[in-house]
Amino acid sequence: MKVIHCALAVLLAASSSAKPDSALRRGKADKVGGDVNDSDGITITDSSSGDTPLSICSVCGDDTHREAVSVDYLIIGAGPGGMSTSADLSKAIKEIGSNQTVAVIEKSDYIGGRYFDVDLKTPDGYDGKLKSGHGALRTNPSTFPHLRRQMNEHGIQVYCSIFNNRLTARGRSASCDLQNECHIFGNFCSDRPIxxxxxxxxxxxxxxxxxxxxxxxxxxxxxxxxxxxxxxxxxxxxxxxxxxxxxxxxxxxxxxxxxxxxxxxxxxxxxxxxxxxxxxxxxxxxxxxxxxxxxxxxxxxxxxxxxxxxxxxTLSINCYPEGGMSSLTDAHYDQSVNNNVKFYLEEPAICIDRSKDTGALYEVRTPTKIFSVKEFLFMSAPHSEILHNLNGDLIDELKENPLTNVAKGSPVTVVLFQWDPETPSWWYDAIDKEGGSYSYRTYGDLDCFSRYELIDTPYHRQHNAQRVVYSDARCFDEWKELIEYSDEVGDYSKLTERALRGIRSAYPEFDIPEPIFVSAKVWDAGWYFMKPHSTATNEEVEAHAVNPISGENVCLVGDSWGLKYAAWSESAFVTSHNCLSQRFSGSALGIALDSIFAERESIVADYYENDPNFAAYPGEEAEGQAYPILDNENYAPFGCMYDQEDGSVVNGFKSGQNCGPPQCVEQGVPIEA
Structure with missing residues (x-):
């Protein structure tokens, strides 16, 4: 490979660090038609050596063309954990009247990490954007209080739906008995003799x-x-x-x-x-x-x-935000910018060292900049990034602790179909077409469709899109190769044909048309569990993230440090909260953060406190047996909104529209009409 000098690489990359507001928010997520891959950082391809990428400025010491930036607090990574940290930290700084500065650097060209949504075609008359996610898709009212409260705090409307289930296993299939709007757990019928x-x-x-x-x-x-x-x-x-x-x-x-x-x-x-x-x-x-x-x-x-x-x-009721999960990181971005946080995209951290300058603690080098960090460093990056893509004396010390290297990623592939939003969907007849909002999930060992979800909310009926492939390690290689081939040739017909074949075999009673839009994504690590031979506990990993190097002003934030919440983005918010609440305790900034967290916690108590026996129905308010519905949460039944013949949304869909809370006698027993 022919080596390109760092100075030339920096000049080529320099223009990429300044992004307009729209690019900061979504970047490549607005691209349609196939996989929308987030960048692995700025790379250069030497034409004399084929398509082998050469990472620029991998040597930490050459600062000739790096711009010097001084900042009090630096956050590495603009995923959900980094963005939550940015929003809370900058708000607390503003509330105490401090002029301290915050910056966020991100290797990709968009904010949000696995909050990765794509734009969909909107039906005539719909006022607003319709999105669906390739990454995180939903929240839950039970074991994820941080995420639930933040959705409410930022006024993001969510649409909640209980899953009914169809199980396929060992060549057999059964549709489980339907649960109504007064249930909180779905019916999983693996006890069937079949x-x-x-x-x-x-x-x-x-x-x-x-x-x-x-x-x-x-x-x-x-x-x-x-x-x-x-x-x-x-x-x-x-x-x-x-x-x-x-x-x-x-x-x-x-x-x-x-x-x-x-x-x-x-x-x-x-x-x-x-x-x-x-x-x-x-x-x-x-x-x-x-x-x-x-x-x-x-x-x-x-x-x-x-x-x-x-x-x-965790309840079988899931809640889906209007505009996708990126609505929350967009809200964090707005709050951060309002509090003077600076964002730098396509600026992957390369080296992290203790500073030789007495006015700073750390030096963080990216391709075009050197950040002098004076107060605190938040590393909102997965363990694999720390172990394989970063250098420097601080990184070397992090690597020495075995707890830094216990997480293990689980690969995931996603394929999204959108059918014509002007036409009532084929899948309405698989659910409650007139009453609505009882989603339907096929899971099991059918083909390579371990989990196919027909999500039903008014928002989903409006965009007529579903995640048709949500496959983990079991069939990862097959879907990955199909997706990568489709991206390479720019033709998604083989991927579409393969996915349609699986859906049609799962629902032979329906006439399933061709989609009008196909998009797909490969996550080499969709979520994290622990390596098999580790003797650590999840609690030890979480505690390590709060103080990974004794005596240093550093925290680790993100999914790979909150393993108890794996496969849910709650892990990012838990680790952010742990760091901010514990590392700044007792200081003026810590007191302001405590006030922010106390106000947020007052939105709703943990589910275990409200309903310790899991006996309440949605909306119940009895003492010791309560399931409060928040003002941004819209629940079934939605019968008043749907055309009784074709299941379409009557008179269009308006944000926050619903038919009131479930009407129940007790859990699982609705009031008779």
Missing amino acids: FVDKTNTEQMPFGAAFPLDGGILERTGGDPEGAAYLYILGYETINPATGNECDNSAESPSDQCPEEACKAATSWRSFLQSQLTHEYAELVEAMNYGFFGDFAAAFNACSYRDWGIREYD
Whole structure:
């Protein structure tokens, strides 16, 4: 490869650091037609060496053409964690009357990270933009209080919908009984006899794979799936597969209790198979708990189990923001700019060193600039970025701590279809066409469609788009190669044909037309769990992120440091809050931050406080059994909004429009009309 001098590279890149407001907000996310890849930083291709990219200015010491920028607080990374940090920090600085400065640098050409939405075609008469996401898609009212409160704080309208389910497993399929608007958990029907080997179904109700020993099945109403997870997650000590009580002093992990046995497993699947029978483990794998790829991947079983305890309490009601998840990072951007935060896009951090200048703590080098950081450095970057793409003495010290290198990414591919928004969609008949807002999810081992979701809200009926492929490691390579081929040749017909074939096999009773728009994205790390041989706990990783180097004014923020909330962006907000609330405690800035957080927490209590027994229905306000609906949350039923014949939105859709809260007698029991 022919080497290009750093000075030339800087000159070529210099014009890219200044972006107009629209580019700062969305950048490449406004591009349509295929994969919209975020930049890996500025690269140069030497024409004499084919298409091999050469990262510019990889040497830290050549500052000849770097512009010097002095800043009090620097945030590396403009994903959800970095943007939340920027908004809260700059607001607190302004409230105490300080003139301290904040800057955000980002390697890509847009803000938002995995809050990555694309523009869709709007129907005639619709006033506003319609978007759908390639990355994070939704929030949830139960175990993600930080995200829920911030959506409300910034006045972002969200549309909430309970999932009904269809399970495919082992060549069999069943549609689960529908749950209504008064339920908070969907029905997962993996207890159906159809999913048990037919040679065992005579031993009703569930066959030889699910013995009734130990009484757990009776206590769970004959639900083998529920019995398995009550035991695996530590709510029961009787193993439903053996009828024996677990014993941590036992020599074999299969006889130990799950919290001890998980230490010997190198994947979630091997852990389940050691604790349950293989057939029992296979059934549990097909239920809606994580993704199929999570079971086969080499993830730490104890860390994943800890994640599962939290996930088990997550409601089946999800809420989707108007304008996509990027509406929140856009709000953070507006607040930050109003508080004088400076943004620098396509400026990947290259080297991070302690400063030799007595007026600064750290020096952060990018291709075109050298930032002198005087007060605090927030690294809102995944562990892989720190380990593989950054240099400098501060980075060297970070790498020495094993807790910096415990996260492991799970790859994800996404394919989005939009059908004609002027035409009622084919999938209306798969859901409640007239009443609406009961989404429908097909999950399981059907083809390479581990999870296909028909999301139903008035906003989704307006844009007529669905994420048709949401595949994790199980079929990652197949979808990745199709997406990359389509990008390379500029033709998405093969990708479209492959996805349509899978959808049509899942819904043979419907006439599914060709989409008018196709877009796709590959995430090499869509979310993070823990490496299999790590002995760390999720709590230790989270604490490490708050103070990763003793004596240094540095925090780690983002998804790979909040593993208890993996696959949800709550992890970014938890780690941001932890850093700001703990590292500035007692200072004037810390007091201002505490006030911001206290006001935010007053929006709504944690779900566990309102409804500790998970017995409330949406909108219930009884003391000790409450499920408050916030003023930005729009719930089912939406029957008043839909045409009773074709399911279209009557008189168009207006922001925040709804038909009032669910009308219920108790959880799962609606008031009769």
